[in-house]
Amino acid sequence: MGKKANVIILAGFLGSGKTTLLKQLLAYEKEHNHKTAVLMNEIGKVSIDSDSVPEDVPLKELLNGCICCSLSDQLEKQLWGLCKENELDTLIIEATGVAHPIDVLDACLSPYLIDDLQISGIISIMDAPRWLNRESMNVQARMLMLEQVKHADYIVWNKTSGLTEKEKQLLMNDSTRLNEGIPSVLTDFSKVEISQLFSLTVKKRSEHQSVSADKLKVKTFVYSFKGPVNKELFENWLRHVPSSIYRIKGYIQFKNQIHLFQYSYGLPTYEKELMKMPLRLVFIGEDLNPDQLTRGLNEVESESN
Structure with a gap:
């Protein structure tokens, strides 16, 4: 890279x-x-x-x-x-x-x-x-x-x-x-x-970590999936995300289909993706809790398998 x-x-x-x-x-x-x-x-x-x-x-x-x-x-x-x-x-x-x-x-x-x-x-x-x-x-x-x-x-x-x-x-x-x-x-x-x-330069991103320095008002966070997840379990988790999350965007796989996923103002959208894309989501918001988001999505993954 x-x-x-x-x-x-x-x-x-x-x-x-x-x-x-x-x-x-x-x-x-x-x-x-x-x-x-x-x-x-x-x-x-x-x-x-x-x-x-x-x-x-x-x-x-x-x-x-x-x-x-x-x-x-x-x-x-x-x-x-x-x-x-x-x-x-x-x-x-x-x-x-x-x-x-x-x-x-x-x-x-x-x-x-x-x-x-x-x-x-x-x-x-x-x-x-x-x-x-x-x-x-x-x-x-x-x-x-x-x-x-x-x-x-x-x-x-x-x-x-x-x-x-x-x-x-x-x-x-x-x-x-x-x-x-x-x-x-x-x-x-x-x-x-x-x-x-x-001097506002962000810290180097590592897997499952926030990509913003503390100085940044708006935080970002990246989560990478290991494989496909159950859509019902994911959407149940999504209903409980904090209101301080402004946007979520990225790629997620349900069964054999990859989707471009976008979330804004509480509304999710899915668009079928024909190419094989990295399965990861980018979160944007204030006061993001990377550990809490990681635990929740880890549970979605483990319960999907």
Whole structure:
């Protein structure tokens, strides 16, 4: 198995400064002789920011849609292509400003990519004046900005030079209130200590262990099956999984048929898979208990045989 590429997800509302931070990340990577690739997502049909990526940096673009909804399948294919075509140290995803960070993370954790990628963290770049005046925005926009703060592993409060000390304190209070323990910084032009962003790197994954470091707000966990299981026993176990699990995806075998399994907001779906795929599930959520999940699925396996 080759080395894994660290994935950094740049989240943040439209115009918050994601591309400005991307340029700094790429300069840092070049200075350290790291092989880096970029995946950029634009809602429109034409890419606006791709010119900011140097020609020697592998780049793929997803246009005319959002990678967390209509383009999620294409994202997996593009990530797979970047991994197979390049031996990467780092892969940076600049999501569209209307993307939910958890959905972007979910799309990155494809069963095809478990052996190629490890999630370093979600960096949310927030337009500070817009955040302070968010009550003037529509409900959907306010909720999205809230989620971008809540699920970040590092918060960049950008465009703060014109703010009062009281307003700056409000930003830091919001960081603590919504996402306690996560580092945040007040800045302009998205200037941050870049090395801090790379300190979020996850621990090396081993079988039946969590793949996230303690610093990550959202945890991931991988479980590998030894063989087929009984569908009724599995679904009975599934009914009791904690609500803190946002997503489950991967491949599971019932009798002689392998299925692509996906679980979101309490609803499971199964799709027959014609190819022989590794039998493993990826879990995404908060406060995951790997030991408890492992015990439960071990019981499903043992009782199936």
